[in-house]
Structures are given as C-alpha cells and as structure tokens.
Amino acid sequence: MSNSEKLRHLFMPYIVMYGPNEAMTGIKGIRSDAPKEAIDSFLLWYRGQHRYDNGRMMNKNDLRLKKLIIKVTEDKDEQEDVGDGEPTLHHIHRCCSIA
Secondary structure, three states: OOHHHHHHHHHHHHEEEOOOOOOOOOEEEEEOOOOHHHHHHHHHHHHHHOOOOOOOOOOOOOHHHHOOEEOOOOOOOOOOOOOOOOOOOOOOOOOOOOO
16 A cells, blocks of 8 residues: 555545535545544645646645635534525526427
8 A cells, every 4th residue: 555545544434525506526625524644635735746847746834725625613603504404405497398
C-alpha cells in the first residue's frame, strides 16, 4: 500500500462531496468534526494532488486549504425548521396539449 493510499484511508469517511444542486462535482472538502489526524492527512493529500504550476506543493498557509474544512454544526436551533416532521411537497404544474 502506497503512502497516498494510507492517507486516503484516514480521511475518506469524513469527505464532503458536492451535492446534486451545486454546479460542481467531486470533493468539496472535509468535515470539521473529523479527527485531527484525518484533517491533516487530507490537507497533505490535497496539497500533493493540487500543486502550483512550477510543481511545488501548495503552501500550508494557503487560504484555499482553509476553505476545504467544512464547518459542521449539530445544533438543532441552527437547522432549518421544516414543520411538524413531514416532508415538504413541491407541486409542479406542467401543461401540455397533444394536438
């Protein structure tokens, strides 16, 4: 098993992917509640995969790396209130005439 594979096994359970409503695909970042070892290994892996044009690894203090740690809140007060627990229904009226 290579070093890159070992790193991936540490952080893969905590990866956040882009959702179907977002305009991008792939890895969005890592959860903020992940263990420190998982976050560090993800950032090291990311720096190795996304290098500068001259081939050097990304700087540890690069602002792009800080944006990769996705803040996760578990407070029920901050979550969106849906109502009495029933799923919201969306009615789409489509009219088509067959002539």
